[in-house]
Amino acid sequence: MIFGKRRIANCAWYRNLWGAKLGEQRAFWAIIVAAGRGLRMGDHADGPKQYRRIGDRSVIARTVKAFIDHPATIGIVTVIHPDDEELFEEAMRPVSADIPIRVVHGGATRQKSCRLGLEALINKHTGYVLIHDAARPFVDNAIINGVLDGLASGVKAILPAVAVADTLKRADQNGTVCDTVSRDGLYAAQTPQGFDFPAIHTAHQKAATDGFHEFTDDCAVMEWAGYAVRLSQGSPTNIKITTPEDIILANEKLAVGQPVDIRTGNGYDVHRLVPGDHVTLCGIDIPHTMRLDGHSDADVALHALTDALLATCGEGDIGDHFPPTDPKWKGAESGQFLKHAAQIVAGYGGKILNADVTLIAEAPKIGPHKLEMRENLAALLGISVDRCSVKATTNEKMGFAGRSEGIAAIATASVSYGNR
Numbered sequence: 001m002i003f004g005k006r007r008i009a010n011c012a013w014y015r016n017l018w019g020a021k022l023g024e025q026r027a028f029w030a031i032i033v034a035a036g037r038g039l040r041m042g043d044h045a046d047g048p049k050q051y052r053r054i055g056d057r058s059v060i061a062r063t064v065k066a067f068i069d070h071p072a073t074i075g076i077v078t079v080i081h082p083d084d085e086e087l088f089e090e091a092m093r094p095v096s097a098d099i100p101i102r103v104v105h106g107g108a109t110r111q112k113s114c115r116l117g118l119e120a121l122i123n124k125h126t127g128y129v130l131i132h133d134a135a136r137p138f139v140d141n142a143i144i145n146g147v148l149d150g151l152a153s154g155v156k157a158i159l160p161a162v163a164v165a166d167t168l169k170r171a172d173q174n175g176t177v178c179d180t181v182s183r184d185g186l187y188a189a190q191t192p193q194g195f196d197f198p199a200i201h202t203a204h205q206k207a208a209t210d211g212f213h214e215f216t217d218d219c220a221v222m223e224w225a226g227y228a229v230r231l232s233q234g235s236p237t238n239i240k241i242t243t244p245e246d247i248i249l250a251n252e253k254l255a256v257g258q259p260v261d262i263r264t265g266n267g268y269d270v271h272r273l274v275p276g277d278h279v280t281l282c283g284i285d286i287p288h289t290m291r292l293d294g295h296s297d298a299d300v301a302l303h304a305l306t307d308a309l310l311a312t313c314g315e316g317d318i319g320d321h322f323p324p325t326d327p328k329w330k331g332a333e334s335g336q337f338l339k340h341a342a343q344i345v346a347g348y349g350g351k352i353l354n355a356d357v358t359l360i361a362e363a364p365k366i367g368p369h370k371l372e373m374r375e376n377l378a379a380l381l382g383i384s385v386d387r388c389s390v391k392a393t394t395n396e397k398m399g400f401a402g403r404s405e406g407i408a409a410i411a412t413a414s415v416s417y418g419n420r
Helices: 010-019 059-068 081-090 110-119 142-151 197-209 219-224 246-255 298-312 335-347 367-381
Strands: 030-035 074-082 101-105 128-133 155-162 166-171 177-181 187-189 191-196 232-235 262-275 278-281 282-288 290-292 351-360 388-392 406-416
Touching: 030 059, 030 110, 030 406, 059 074, 059 128, 074 081, 081 101, 101 110, 110 128, 128 142, 128 197, 128 290, 128 298, 142 191, 142 232, 142 335, 155 219, 191 197, 191 219, 197 219, 246 367, 262 298, 278 290, 278 406, 282 367, 298 335, 298 351, 298 367, 298 406, 335 351, 335 367, 351 367, 367 388
Parallel strands: 030 074, 030 128, 074 101, 155 232, 351 388
Antiparallel strands: 128 191, 155 187, 155 191, 166 177, 262 290, 262 406, 278 282, 351 406
């Protein structure tokens, strides 16, 4: 069934629109798995953990809203317990959407619930599907974008994860430590996990037919079916609400009146001009009689903005993360540097509020390309275009820029690390 009247007239048009605007990223359907009982949470008047309130609304409402707010989401399937229809409807009252929100009933296991959610999309002609636990309400655009980037590279299954930081011990049934487990190569799995829709749907069907019913996540189903699963960057803030203590921590995170920690970072970069046929600025190729010389694509705008973002969380500069001495980055597109910086910011719990770039050059003319530049910045950072600014000025024929020997960029980024 469709929840309320939240739908759009032409999903294909919406999908194609956002697919074009987001370039390498693709439109997707999200499946929110919410049929569990959450026994470790204990009984509560609000119902299972996904209906417990954090801040001013329920866990599931925050989770669904996170996907509604992502520009590439074209629809959401929420998989709920048959007994929870009234709870779900009440939880969703504060949430509005202009995309379809379908509701299906789940099964006795998470695996079956996911399969039922996938079956609800058989006739939706979707390419990508992201499957997410309802109990992870702090998922953000940076995590989602990382999954979409992985899918756009041609991989059939993408798993957001964070490296295990704690020392791991193996114990026997009596609680006696048997040995210490090496953390090397170990990662904690998160959601949303992203998939090529035909592949994950076929894998789930085969697992059910062959009598395998106890997989605890969807990437495990894909591994069993023989598909390669690639990691993307998860986040320590993408916590799963599991125990009453998690509710307390979530409320502290969202506490009304919590001081807002807004930081501003600055970045500057310059590259010399040499004979060529175009320059790349803000990820946009502009025809010109010269090109910018550098180890990567020498996009001074994205380099400066990368430094500005890294400055907000004390993570050094672009050279620390992408050394110019490393041949791996020879000719690399600088958009990946900026996305990496945005993921680092998200890992610290930051939310990018604004990105501003000033280009200093005598030529080429920047004005005709500014809107395209801003749209590309918005896509790379996962923020709206109105939060991205691109300006240009000449150096009045003075200095290296005035003599057309090079192009410089100054960037400023504002990031909130407080109440989000």
